[in-house]
Amino acid sequence: DVVNVESYAFDPTSEIYQAHYNDVYSLGATPGDTDDFVKKMSGWINEKDSGGTRVNVFPYGEDPGDPRGPEAHLNERAHLATNAGFNVTENELEAIRENPGDVRNLVAGKTGEVVYVGNVSKYTGDTSELAGKILLCDSSNRTNFDFAQKVGAVSVMTTAALSNFSNPIESEDWYGPEGAVADWYTEWYDGENEWYTDSARFAGGRGADANKKAMDAGKPIVEWNISPDQYNALRTLIDRGYTVKMNVATVGEMYEMSGSHPGAQGQLTAIAEIKGSNPDLQHERVVLAAHVQEPGCDDNATGVALNLELAVKMKKLIDDGKIARPERTIVFMWGDEMSFSRLYLNAHPDEVEDIICCIDLD
Structure with missing residues (x-):
């Protein structure tokens, strides 16, 4: 009678998460088949009506405080x-x-x-x-x-x-649209209004x-x-x-990655390169890096998507003869924030000085 807040906690990489949402959203994925689950979940998230609007995301409106679609509930935990x-x-x-x-x-x-x-x-x-x-x-x-x-x-x-960019509030340092008032929720302690309370x-x-x-x-x-x-x-x-x-109750295990870090999980880093055209300069690299472990649009899904789009479009423009292949090598990297940069530098100690620029797509 005092409060009514339902909370969930699922690890989106686990079989338990997959089994849960496969059932909740009737995805029809094959139990235990992660590739099939990802395909079915992606199809569900991107399902659109005849007007091109995603029906499971914002079917009631996109403004703060509007009733949200079922996909929004993925973060209510x-x-x-x-x-x-x-x-x-x-x-x-x-x-x-x-x-x-x-x-x-x-x-x-x-x-x-x-x-x-x-x-x-x-x-x-x-x-x-x-x-x-x-x-x-x-x-x-x-x-x-x-x-x-x-x-x-x-x-x-x-x-x-x-932080504020993830949970904007109505205050002097508020990051929301100018003039917007999130009056649907009044913060209980300091009188400020918050947007994404769930x-x-x-x-x-x-x-x-x-x-x-x-x-x-x-x-x-x-x-x-x-x-x-x-x-x-x-x-x-x-x-x-x-x-x-x-x-x-938390389910999981830790495993040894290296002798110096017995509890660390493996760090999977994806790297794509467009090789430079000039033999005298192709050892020099321009690196574009995006971290993948945080799923928010501000931090860092947009950076991940931008890096992929840049890599694909640059290759297509070169293949189609629209632009010349760059003289230096362009490197596109996706991985765990901070860690993948250190891993790359540690794995290429003789090439560090050849990195002339890095663009952080955060």
Whole structure:
């Protein structure tokens, strides 16, 4: 009777996510066939009416506050922070591999009381009372993880990943259209108006190595990025004196990529090159880079699409004789932000000085 916020949490790379949305949206994809799922989901997202309007995205209107199409619901969930820990046991994980569709009945998770601690670096309460708790925080997950590990908490949650360009508000530094008023929602604490209250960003956590170490010690800390309405719902319940308990169950595993980073996942980087035409200059490179791990239109789906369009169109113009092949080599790269740049530079130490320019398509 106090709040009514329904939250979801799915890893879009997992079989569980595919099974869920294959059922919810009646996609008809072959169970366990990722390529077929991607094809069917893409077809569903891009389904259009006779006028060319995508029917599953904005069937009711594109203005902030308008009722949104079912595709918008894909973001109405909490997101695990990048490289967050998993709290399933080995026996549970093995059972899930055999029957991924029955995960709810196979995972016990960890249940704890939700406690609001604000910015953990400024917390003045009794930390001895936070063991086994789930912490609602105002600081970054990297900081929250260290604090939770110190006090013995089992999970942390924050909206700190939501910067203004991802969650515009009606204020002096608001990034929305001039004159637009998002009066459909009044923020509960500072009186400002927000737009995307049901959106949670994919963002980083403490890191794979730290999380794997905690998991191996039997004390995993699950890090969540949550939406403003999830945060406000929890804060309201706690502030009004309710006891909030939450069951946190996270499914997954970490594996060794290299000896120096035992918890790191593999870094897949796509690279395409248009070879330079001048033998004396083709060793020099102009690099265009776009990071793929954040799915928002501002950050960074548009950069990914632009990089692909530039590569395809430049090749076609050269093949058709419309423009000359450039004298220097043009490199198009897609990968994990920051990491793929370092990986490329580390893999080509003798060629670094030959990179004359990089355009960051963020």
